[in-house]
Amino acid sequence: DTAVSQTPKYLVTQMGNDKSIKCEQNLGHDTMYWYKQDSKKFLKIMFSYNNKELIINETVPNRFSPKSPDKAHLNLHINSLELGDSAVYFCASSQGTGLAGRSYNEQFFGPGTRLTVL
């Protein structure tokens, strides 16, 4: 019954490794997002996907790449992990993109994935 789910909930890994975080939503929404929450609780958007098309790509390193196999999934791949990547990563989804990919509807968030890079 979970609307937006993420796996894993916790991820501990060594610097330099490559890892993925999975996200799935069963709300039928057409836009999905990835956010990063740092140690000071600051939330910043990383990516969003609408109908399998990237519509936001903030200034994140290209080591981060979103992959959307279908409308219900948006996975986050991270290559060559660095210490500064340690954070909580949230997936979210919303419905209704309006014109030019603009979505003003509320975003529903997954439970978050706490990534720790050692």
Added chain:
Amino acid sequence: AQKVTQAQTEISVVEKEDVTLDCVYETRDTTYYLFWYKQPPSGELVFLIRRNSFDEQNEISGRYSWNFQKSTSSFNFTITASQVVDSAVYFCALSDRGETGANNLFFGTGTRLTVIP
């Protein structure tokens, strides 16, 4: 530039007191949306309310109420008769058209509310 400011970093109140969380925003767009989210100690983000820039009516939902004032670019959140379960970090957020036409959601830095029993 779009910006959301939550000047109160931390607030502590005694149970049953009323508390107001402040939110001030900046945007050059005439069409935008404002949101409040709650992040309890368990870590998930819970949507509370959405308000569009054309609707300045205040809203009440149980013990929660929101005061949107375009003249002061503020969207404040009041909890009446606070309870321990209200202890959380509360985020105010702004969504506008963005300079490139893409949608952006900007979060404030959050206010940590502690309700003391």
